[in-house]
Amino acid sequence: MKKTLIAAALAVTSLSACAPAVEVVDTSHDRGEAVVGLDYRDFQSAASSLVQSLLASGAADNPKGGRYVLTITKVANKTMQRIDTDDLTRVIRDELRNSGKVATTTAISVNGPEDASTAKLRELRGNAMIKQSTVKADGQVIAPDLSLTAKIVQNNVAMPSGKTQVEYTFDVVLTDINTGLEIWGDRRKIIKRSSQSTVTW
Numbered sequence: 001m002k003k004t005l006i007a008a009a010l011a012v013t014s015l016s017a018c019a020p021a022v023e024v025v026d027t028s029h030d031r032g033e034a035v036v037g038l039d040y041r042d043f044q045s046a047a048s049s050l051v052q053s054l055l056a057s058g059a060a061d062n063p064k065g066g067r068y069v070l071t072i073t074k075v076a077n078k079t080m081q082r083i084d085t086d087d088l089t090r091v092i093r094d095e096l097r098n099s100g101k102v103a104t105t106t107a108i109s110v111n112g113p114e115d116a117s118t119a120k121l122r123e124l125r126g127n128a129m130i131k132q133s134t135v136k137a138d139g140q141v142i143a144p145d146l147s148l149t150a151k152i153v154q155n156n157v158a159m160p161s162g163k164t165q166v167e168y169t170f171d172v173v174l175t176d177i178n179t180g181l182e183i184w185g186d187r188r189k190i191i192k193r194s195s196q197s198t199v200t201w
Contacts, residue, residue, distance in 0.1 A: 043091055046170040053186045054096075060146070061101065069105055072149075076149075080156075105142065168189065172187070
């Protein structure tokens with residue numbers, strides 16, 4: 001029995017020694033290998049560039065002073081990949097909020113609230129267990145002034161060299177909810193080339 005345990009321990013040790021080393025990536029200085037699919041660096045680059053374009057346009061400036069309230073619609077994924085588009089939404093929201101030009105709401109969206117607690121917790125009114133003076137009142141939630149929508153589109157182009165060029169387009173539009181008019185829009189392209197065997201479909 002003792003020999004069996006020793007053999008098992010040696011086997012585990014041997015496997016551990018052969019396991020590949022794990023590298024912790026410093027995302028603020030990551031210059032790692034490029035990938036054909038979209039990664040966090042692409043979302044950061046595209047989102048930051050688009051937000052700077054929006055802020056420079058003046059479309060987010062409230063002429064009456066104060067900040068506009070902005071709702072962000074979930075980003076449409078028109079690529080051939082399964083990607084978490086919330087990464088793009090999160091970067092856009094953070095950068096816009098940190099600019100001081102707009103306030104973002106998580107309580108109101110055409111796709112349903114990102115955080116349902118604003119509405120759900122008001123259902124505590126009349127609940128005998130809850131101190132009613134602490135339940136938030138109706139008529140306090142701020143409706144948005146602006147709506148930001150976005151989509152990511154992928155287009156694969158075969159090149160004469162035999163490689164495939166993968167073009168990702170990040171398309172963002174800002175709408176004035178009062179008038180329904182588009183008041184700003186921009187797009188950014190990220191283009192990658194690779195052998196067809198490594199292209200992500």
